[in-house]
Amino acid sequence: MNHNQTMWAKKVFRLRGLPNTITTLEGVASLLCSLLDSTPLDTIHVFSLAASLNIHENPPSKVATVMFDKVPSVIRDDHEYNNEWLVSATTDTEGDLTLDTHFLGMTPLNDSHPDEHLYE
Amino acid sequence: MWIRDGLPKHLQHSRAVLYGYESKLRDSQSFQTIPDLAKGLINQLEAYGWTLPSAKPVAFLAHSLGGLVLKESLVQLAESRNRPYKNILETVQGVVFFGVPHLGMERAHFRTIVKSDPDEALVDDIARNSTLSSQAQPGFLRYFFGTLNSGASGHSRPLSLPL
Numbered sequence: 001m002n003h004n005q006t007m008w009a010k011k012v013f014r015l016r017g018l019p020n021t022i023t024t025l026e027g028v029a030s031l032l033c034s035l036l037d038s039t040p041l042d043t044i045h046v047f048s049l050a051a052s053l054n055i056h057e058n059p060p061s062k063v064a065t066v067m068f069d070k071v072p073s074v075i076r077d078d079h080e081y082n083n084e085w086l087v088s089a090t091t092d093t094e095g096d097l098t099l100d101t102h103f104l105g106m107t108p109l110n111d112s113h114p115d116e117h118l119y120e
Numbered sequence: 121m122w123i124r125d126g127l128p129k130h131l132q133h134s135r136a137v138l139y140g141y142e143s144k145l146r147d148s149q150s151f152q153t154i155p156d157l158a159k160g161l162i163n164q165l166e167a168y169g170w171t172l173p174s175a176k177p178v179a180f181l182a183h184s185l186g187g188l189v190l191k192e193s194l195v196q197l198a199e200s201r202n203r204p205y206k207n208i209l210e211t212v213q214g215v216v217f218f219g220v221p222h223l224g225m226e227r228a229h230f231r232t233i234v235k236s237d238p239d240e241a242l243v244d245d246i247a248r249n250s251t252l253s254s255q256a257q258p259g260f261l262r263y264f265f266g267t268l269n270s271g272a273s274g275h276s277r278p279l280s281l282p283l
Contacts, residue, residue: 065124104142106137110128112135118134119133119178119179120135120179
C-alpha cells in the first residue's frame with residue numbers, strides 16, 4: 001500500500017444526508033457501495049449511525065462515520081483543495097449524500113431511545 | 121474515537137455529539153479569535169435546540185484549545201441577558217477539561233503545535249499574559265466556580281458521571 005493509500009485508510013469521514021430508513025451500519029455500507037464507483041463492500045467500514053440534530057427535518061436524516069480501505073475515486077480525484085464531496089443519488093426519490101473530513105458543526109455519534117435519553 | 125466507540129457504552133441513556141469548528145474565516149485569509157469561535161458554538165447550540173425546554177442536561181468534554189472556546193462561550197452566555205441563552209446555561213451540568221491551557225501558552229509552544237500558517241489571532245489570544253488569558257480565566261471562575269462550590273458543605277461538588 002503506498003503512502004497516499006495508507007493516509008486515506010486512516011481518515012475518518014462523516015457521511016450526511018442518509019435516509020431515515022437506513023437503520024444499520026451494514027445498510028450504510030451497502031448504500032455507499034451502490035453509489036460509489038469501484039468501492040467493494042468489504043472495503044467500507046461504518047462505525048456509527050445516528051439521527052441528524054437538525055430539528056427542522058421530519059423525519060430526520062441520518063449521519064454516519066465511515067472509513068475506507070481504498071479511497072473512492074470521487075475523493076481521490078478531487079482532494080487537493082477539497083474536504084467535502086457529493087455522493088449523487090441514483091434515483092429521484094433519494095437525496096444526495098455528503099462525505100466530509102472537516103466535521104464542522106455538530107455530529108451526533110449515537111442515538112438514545114427517546115424514553116431513555118437523559119443526558120448529552 | 122473513544123467518544124464514539126466507548127463512551128455511549130459506559131454512559132447509559134446518553135448521546136455523544138462532536139463539535140467541530142474552523143478557526144479560519146470562510147473565503148478569507150482572516151482568522152477568527154476565541155470570542156468569535158465562542159459565538160459560533162453558541163449559535164450552533166441555539167440552532168440545534170439547546171435553548172428549548174426539551175433540551176437534555178449536557179456535560180461538555182473539552183480538549184486543548186476547545187476548552188478555551190468553551191469557557192469563553194460559557195462566560196458569554198452568563199453575561200448575556202438573552203433568555204434563550206440562559207436556558208442553554210441551565211442545561212450545563214459540568215465540564216471535563218483535557219489538556220486545556222487555562223493560563224495561556226507560550227507562543228513558541230503553540231507555533232510548534234500548529235507548525236506552518238499559524239492563526240496569529242489565536243496565538244495572541246492564548247499567549248500567556250494575553251488580554252484573553254488575564255480576563256477569561258477570572259471571568260470563568262467568577263461565574264462558575266461559585267456555582268460548583270455551592271452546597272451546604274461549602275466544598276466543591278465533583279462532576280458525577282455514571283462510569
